[in-house]
Amino acid sequence: MSSTNNAIILVARVFLSAMFILSGFGKLADPAGTAGMIAQAGMPAATALAYLAGLFELVSGLAVLIGFQTRLAGWALAAFCVFTGVVFHGHAINVPGFPDAANGFLSTMNQIMFMKNLTLAGAYAMLATFGPGAYSLDARRGSYKPAIA
Template sequence: MSHTTADQHPLHNALNLAGRALLAVLFLPAGIGKLTGFAGTVGYISSAGLPLPAVGAVLALTVEILGSLALLAGWHTRWAALVLGLFTLAASFFFHPFWSVAPEQVFVTQLLFFKNIAVVGGLLVLAAQGAGGWSLDARRPR
């Protein structure tokens, strides 16, 4: 939704931009960290038993960096939010399996898992609602 409607709150665009920025804050540093610590990222992916860990690392850092920049700019926001949401959902099951860790690790692992699920929820709302008026999407011709 790129234009203000009668039922839209006056802070709609500002809150939308703030939400996009806060979501991007989660993904951009993570993507940059994967890029600068590539060998460690490959090792971590490998330790989860996933195939082609170097390819997975490139995919992860690409999704996180480009997706977060797209959210910040409000560029193809619905697609960026969907891709980041699917990525986060998949990562949750592979890297935060609280159901299969040692008892002393369950609390933190479960917390991380459900934090990710909540982030997916926010990304789905963003995918449904769009970037708002303060975005590149709002400037694109329909």
């Protein structure tokens, strides 16, 4: 693989990791909003799950950033994106007492978040399949084998 392709993969890893590093840190610093969404979805132990989600996002985001266990992190994040997309963003929003236009706007935003999650799942599946590139900790450790010669 060319050095240009490896540089592009590195830049893609930076972009793909930033959201989860920042989101994970935010959940760990203040889990209340995430815990509320988890509780509203009917899941138990919402605060504990918010902390676990934050830890998962932070650790897996850092793994992608530095290219460590990248394939495992990629598959885990792809599954996480599909799960959270379906559970938290796979439905219309209807807040009682809100005007129809406001609920329509919220539903549109939720649909965009759902599509974002599916798009990210595809990107993470691709990263898991093709690997982190030469500019990664996996490559330095000798555990990266390019999927395509």
